[in-house]
Amino acid sequence: MAAPAAVAVLLLAVPVLGMLLRVPWARFPALLATEASVDALLLSLRTSLAATALCVLLGVPLALVLARTRWPGQRVVRTLVLLPLVLPPVVSGLALLTTLGRRGLLGARLEALGIDVAFTTAAVVLAQTFVSLPFLVLSLEGAVRTAGHRYEDVAATLGARPTTVLRRVTLPLLLPALGSGTALAFARSLGEFGATLTFAGSLQGVTRTLPLEIYLQRETDPDAALALSVVLIAVAAVIVLATQRGRRRSPGAGGPGAAGEPDDAASAPSPTGVDRRSAPGQAAAGAGPGVTVSFRQAWPDESSPQRAPVAEERSAPARRAPVAEERPAAARRALAATGMPAAARRPAGGGEPAPGASIMVHASVPERGVDLDVELPGGQVVAVLGPNGAGKSTLLGLLSGLVRPGAGTVRIGARTVADDATWVPPHARRAALLAQEPLLLPHLDALGNVAFGPRAGGVPRASADRLARERLAQVGAEALAGRRPHQLSGGQAQRVALARALAPEPDVLLLDEPLSALDVSAAVAMRQVLRTLLRGSGRTAVLVTHDLLDVLAVADAVVVLDGGRVVEQGPALEVLTRPRSAFAARLAGVNLVLGGLAPEGDAVVTGSLALHGLVDPACQAGEQVAATFSPRAVSVHRTPPGGSPRNVVGVTVTGLEHLGELVRVRATTADGHSLAADITPAAVAELSLQHGATVLFSVKAAEVTIFPA
């Protein structure tokens, strides 16, 4: 490996070194100072700068259109754009000449108007642009694709208007790629030869650029050609180096989860070297009374698409959401002490009542096969559960405004945010999203990220920073304020992202599997932070999760989705103790059989299966009921068991799973009901259980609970 690599380096470096050794350095300044050389150098710089400017002006929109939109013929256009990369420059020049030359398709018409393009300085710029544009488009389009929409989407849910998103998110994210693309375009323009010679000719001071001058001098004064070549090499080297530097510094380079980083935010050394380790609660308390107040972001109260701009709404408090009424007098006084505009503050956390809007979604998204009916009271944490593709993220999208319903209504608190006639965009919904990945803006430090929402809402920098510190303290991450996202571990970054989502005081906090990308210890710590900040806080939060521990830690209520529909919803305790959907039953770790109550009122009947159990008095004969029982209550037999009366069901084993000290035997009945039994490994061996074995499951009636479905 090393040998071919070394040969490759030598192949590239030796000719350059060889040339440098031949340069008559003593005469170097004099060789460059000739009129022809100076003319060529200046012309090259002028035209290359003009071509680069053209590349940026035309290439940035082109890259955005290619990366962000879909239309017929796009592939053909992309191929055309990239063609000059592989065309010999002389062919590019010929194409330009035959089109824009005097006898060309367009050139003849332009000449009739008195405009000559070929063999002018403009032709040089055009030739350079022609060959350089693909470099810029290629680097930028790749970067736009890689970055995707996710940062912009999250920024919008934090209250940033589209122009703010463009200015403070999109452009800064693309800056490194734009920088390297521009540098490459400039370098390519500077070195352009073939297309220029063919289309623009070689007239001193008009079209004879540096490469052309070098080529010419090579015949008459090789030393001057060498000196000019050194200038070109130096400029190219500087540009390449600058590009490399830019890449190294590129904020996206690291990304969260830097190896070896402790996840404990407080374990980060403070700038003063003082150990600031503290629990989230302590940190918040330590922030002092002056910073325990929060604010209400100056989001517009938009309930229809024709709302006035935010700035106008700020000066029209009567049209805002009823913030003041919800705020207790003591909190209002404390808020006044911050000096923030009244409309931009609101109490939250730390014992203060927090915003908690109710939620109503009666909406469908036909292209996703999703049709949801969800109504949730304000101030609760709701866990949304369901198998993959059930529609959980779509529900969050409907609430955040990142997904448009095909039909129906979405309400957050008193505001209709989407229906046939209304569309409130994400930035005006006051529904902040915390995604699976932290998506911290890489060009801002942790403090800047947390202050982003308040700043986007018009809060002055000092107040926004103060609030951001407060929020960071609440998640135990105040010591990380000055760190860039790539200097944070996954868990630290997710805490900062939580602080960021809380900072604008959203009416609804949307959490899309916020722990799923974290390792076990980071997830435990983050779950504790969520519990501290959400449980009993009065905030409305919608938490999409697959994890029972999340439900137990934070959820007041549970909504279970399956196949794009709500299959179950209710208080968390109720859903976990009396699950009515297969998913909730699996999560709660119990067997579930749904059916009708037998006429005798003592068993659930479905197909050929009849299960006797303890029946809730609310059950009515013939009505739909659910029966649940623990897998541990199930015993497995090869032959019918004797003894006390039992439910006995014939099943076929579909799988064996190791489950701590027991083995979970999964099986299906002849009617296709899935059941499970937890038995000892010794019993598995004794029964010689394996996939496909037909056995009997038995469970005492006293172990089966029957309740209304």
Ligand SMILES: Nc1ncnc2c1ncn2[C@@H]1O[C@H](COP(=O)(O)OP(=O)(O)OP(=O)(O)O)[C@@H](O)[C@H]1O
């Ligand atoms: N951008 C999209 N365009 C079209 N269909 C989509 C899109 N995103 C998701 N879907 C489809 O919509 C349905 C619901 O997807 P959704 O992402 O809401 O499910 P989910 O419950 O969040 O799944 P998971 O647990 O895998 O994240 C699925 O059938 C999915 O394939």
